[in-house]
Amino acid sequence: MKKRIIIAEVAQGYGGDFNLAKLFIAAAKSSLADAIKFQLVIADELATKNYLHYSLFKSLEMSLSNWYNLKCYSEAIGIELIIDIFGSKSLQTAEKLQLHSIKLHPTDLTNTTLIKKIIKSPINNVFLGIGGSNLPAVESAVKLLRLKNICIMAGFQGYPTSFADNELYRINMLQAKFSSMKNITVGFADHESGNSGLSAKEISAVAIGNGAEILEKHLTISSIMKLEDYESALNPDQFLDYSTSMRKCWKAQSNSKRNFHNYRLTKKELQYSQDIKRILVADKNIKKGHKLTIQNTVLKRSGDPGDIFSIESVLGKQTKKEISKDTPIRTEDLRK
Numbered sequence: 001m002k003k004r005i006i007i008a009e010v011a012q013g014y015g016g017d018f019n020l021a022k023l024f025i026a027a028a029k030s031s032l033a034d035a036i037k038f039q040l041v042i043a044d045e046l047a048t049k050n051y052l053h054y055s056l057f058k059s060l061e062m063s064l065s066n067w068y069n070l071k072c073y074s075e076a077i078g079i080e081l082i083i084d085i086f087g088s089k090s091l092q093t094a095e096k097l098q099l100h101s102i103k104l105h106p107t108d109l110t111n112t113t114l115i116k117k118i119i120k121s122p123i124n125n126v127f128l129g130i131g132g133s134n135l136p137a138v139e140s141a142v143k144l145l146r147l148k149n150i151c152i153m154a155g156f157q158g159y160p161t162s163f164a165d166n167e168l169y170r171i172n173m174l175q176a177k178f179s180s181m182k183n184i185t186v187g188f189a190d191h192e193s194g195n196s197g198l199s200a201k202e203i204s205a206v207a208i209g210n211g212a213e214i215l216e217k218h219l220t221i222s223s224i225m226k227l228e229d230y231e232s233a234l235n236p237d238q239f240l241d242y243s244t245s246m247r248k249c250w251k252a253q254s255n256s257k258r259n260f261h262n263y264r265l266t267k268k269e270l271q272y273s274q275d276i277k278r279i280l281v282a283d284k285n286i287k288k289g290h291k292l293t294i295q296n297t298v299l300k301r302s303g304d305p306g307d308i309f310s311i312e313s314v315l316g317k318q319t320k321k322e323i324s325k326d327t328p329i330r331t332e333d334l335r336k
Contacts, residue, residue, distance in 0.1 A: 001101070001125045001149040001185055004250050006243050007082065008033035008219040009189070012041065013233065016060040018070070020221070025074050025081075028219055031239035035080035037103060037216070040067065040094070045087030046107075048281060048326040050303040064093060071097045082127070091117055101125035104141070106156070107276040109133045111299055113311050115144050125149045127214075129189065131156025132273035135177075135263040142178065151214050152178070154207075155189035156269055163192075165266050166203055171210040173263060187214030200234055201245050208249040215246055279306030279328050280314065286323045291316050297329065304328050 008028035014021040021038065028036040043057035051057075067083075074081040084103045085091045091114070094102050102121075106129040108114050118126060126148045130138050142150060154170050171186050178184040188207035192200065204215050218233035234242055265273070278299035286296050292314050299311060306328035308314055317334045 001151055001183075002034070003185055003213040004247075005034035005214050006032070006246060007214065007216040008036045008239065009216045009233075010036060010038050010219060011084070012039050012056070012060055013218070013220060014038060014060075016062055018062060018066045021062075021066075021070055022073055023221060024219065025070065025079060026077065027221060027236040028239075029077050029079045031219065031236045032243035033079065033219070033239065035082050035101070036074065036219075037082040037084065038070075039084040039086075039105075040090045041086060042089050045089055045298075045300075047301040048303065051301050052303060064096065067093060067097055071099070084129075085114075085118075087114060088117055091121060094123060095121060099123060101127065103127035103129060103153075105129050105276075106131045106133055106273075107278060107301070109137050109141050110309065111278060112144065113294070113299065115141060119144065119147070125151075127151045127153055127187070127216075129153050131189070132265065132269040132276065134265060138174070139177075142181075142184070146181065146183075149183050149185075150181075151185040151187050153187045153189045153214070153216060154212075155191060155216075156272055163203065165268055166192075166207075167264075167266065168203075168207055168210045170263060171207060171212050175211050185213045186211060187216065188212040189216040191218070200238060201242055204242070204246055205249045208246065208253055217242060276301065277309065280308040280311060281306070281328050282323045282325050284325050286319055286329075288320065288322045289318055291318055292329070292334070300326070302326075302328055307331050 008031060010024045014024055025036055041057050041060040043054055043061060046057055047054050071081050081099060082101045082103060083094055084105050085094055086105065102123050104126060109130060126145055128141060128150055130152055152174055171188060174186045190204045192203045219239050220233035220235060278301055280297055281300050281302060282296060283298040284296050294311065297311050307330055314334060320333055320335055323329055323333060
């Protein structure tokens, strides 16, 4: 995986619009970004229909041919296309597009079912979003993905993230923690307010000072359009200034390392972790007395509460009642 690159993050800002996505790619290239990243969302593999943002997720869906055309356009103008994947279908799309890199969103850091599919994927570069995740969860994901080229992306999506919530010391800490693994890089996802001037750059500059080798920053076409995630995004001219400044910071950076040992989550990150957590739901209608399998269960975000967060922990257990598709499976629903 290349180091010291800048990723223009669009996330869901393209709104499922192919032409707008293409415009974003051109803007990212003009802004001197090395790569551009979109979230490839397939609503039904991310959430149940009663989840708060299900309709938004549905509106983001685009055809494979549209994604293929975006990939070809990116290659033609010389910028890498990266996507967030959220399940088997979006991973398969990334593989069909022959992408070099994907990102695992923090919502899936403990989704071992999906991670095991990434392990078998021909895609070798994995950006690992860890916002709102504790250190054992990060270590577990890294251990599973150890044969891949991994970039651990510190920073979480509090739109916009306040200065005090960035916890930039973790960049050094994570570098020290995984220093024996040569395929590990640590980067920073900047969600500071999308203002112009010094405030749009200072957090990323400090992140570089703490050792960040890759930066991710939101890009918007125009902040007055208020596209999704615009709060922490820069306009193309601002992003150009950001890219130029960050490369100067890297050039001036020393190679000194510091060790940190106190990894903690803020209250806002703990809440964020709860908001994005996937719970076990039925992937199809399950009759009373049937055993839980990989084929009839799935992890999804849901508007209903659940208390099971791992498929493997309940495989083979029998149901005490009939459970409808997309309904949470709770401990009380299973025979001991």
